[in-house]
Amino acid sequence: MMLVSQPGFLERKKMKEAKNILCCSLVLCSLVLLGCGKKADENRPVSEVKAEAEQMDAGELKAMAMKYKDAIAAKEPEIKELADQLKEIPVTQMMGEEAKEIQAKMKALNTSVSALNERFAVYYDKLKEKGGDLSGL
Numbered sequence: 001m002m003l004v005s006q007p008g009f010l011e012r013k014k015m016k017e018a019k020n021i022l023c024c025s026l027v028l029c030s031l032v033l034l035g036c037g038k039k040a041d042e043n044r045p046v047s048e049v050k051a052e053a054e055q056m057d058a059g060e061l062k063a064m065a066m067k068y069k070d071a072i073a074a075k076e077p078e079i080k081e082l083a084d085q086l087k088e089i090p091v092t093q094m095m096g097e098e099a100k101e102i103q104a105k106m107k108a109l110n111t112s113v114s115a116l117n118e119r120f121a122v123y124y125d126k127l128k129e130k131g132g133d134l135s136g137l
Contacts, residue, residue: 038064040071042115049122058132061123065137068120075113082106 053061082102089099124137 038067040064040068040116040119042071042112042119044119046118046122049119053122053126056123056126058127058130061127061130062132062137065120065123065127068116068123069137072113072116072120075109075116079106079109079113082109 053064056064082105086099086102086106089096089102093099124134127137128134
């Protein structure tokens with residue numbers, strides 16, 4: 001009780017609360033900004049990716065290479081699922097509509113993975129050139 005009666009106690013308490021709110025706000029903003037970083041984009045022109053990679057340090061290069069690696073890995077289960085579906089179709093129905101649909105999806109996925117691989121290679125090669133850590137890639 002004695003603390004409340006001291007001069008300036010309430011002002012110091014309000015100031016401390018304001019600092020805590022400010023700190024929490026800064027942390028949340030930082031997390032939002034980190035989450036909004038560049039992601040693996042198969043549609044970005046390779047020339048743009050190369051120009052960006054030239055400006056990056058080893059840590060940034062590895063982070064982008066990991067994003068592309070993860071994006072490629074995320075497509076693998078879908079490719080496997082389509083391949084399994086294709087295997088289940090009898091040979092006599094391979095020219096049928098269902099098989100053509102699965103093959104079209106498979107072709108689109110393979111094109112996507114190929115584009116991701118091409119962009120991954122840009123970051124990987126630049127990281128290798130700079131002598132960065134290639135582990136995990």
